[in-house]
Structure formats: structure tokens, C-alpha cells
Amino acid sequence: MADPFDLAFAAAREAAALGEVPVGAVVVRDRAVLGVAGNRPRALHDPTAHAEILAIREACARLGDERLTDCDLYVTLEPCPMCAGAISFARIRRLYYAASDPKGGGVEHGPRVFNQPTCHHAPEVYSGFREREAAGLLREFFAQRRG
């Protein structure tokens, strides 16, 4: 299997090429890729079409299950509060993300969704992978949009 982060970053770059904020997500179980997606809120006219949500939907559809037990999620950016909620509902086992997001993240910033008593399933969280690459991708994207 390819490095899941390679797939996530490819999906993020694809999103950027479409004018979407460059974030990519991949769901993996037993070294099999069950879902890959980039951000698509603009293309789908759907504010909930974040990469994580789309990758989770694809994996759930593939498994015919609303829970992704024993599945791991790889994301290029710290998930927002909405996606953190979805990750919890999906019962994702481990969450790996690249850059943290002090402005919009909901895992180690903002509401810290997994640390709340109302959160009934928290994944194991690992962060800090390929941070410079992820941060660079976002910086480049927003610089181009301003330009």
C-alpha cells in the first residue's frame, strides 16, 4: 500500500487545483484504502463537504456500515470541530494529521472535541507528520488567492 499521507497530500493538491482549500483525507483499514477525498465544499455547494467527511462517507458506503471500527484516518490538517464530531461518531480508531490548525482546528484547538465529557468515542491522535509540506500547501494556496 502507498503511504496514506502520500494519497492524502495528492487529494489536497487536487482540491487546490479546483480552487478548494487544500485538505485531503484517507481512510485505511488493514492496509487497504477504503476512502480518499479532498475538500469539495465549493464544487458540491455543501459546507459539510470537508475531505474527512467525504472520505468517511466513501468508506462507510464501501463497508455498508455507519461505523468504521478498526479504521484509521489520515488528514493533511487538524480536523475542524464538525469533522472531529464525525470522526467520533464513525468510531475511527486512530487519527493521524499533518499540520495543526490554531484558527479552525477542533482537536488540539478550539472546542477540543475529543476531550469533552459529551464525546463518547475518542480516537488515538497522532500529529506532526509532514507539517512543513502541509503548511506550505495552505500558504501557497492562500497567497495565490490573494494575488
Ligand SMILES: [Zn+2]
Ligand atoms: Zn472539517
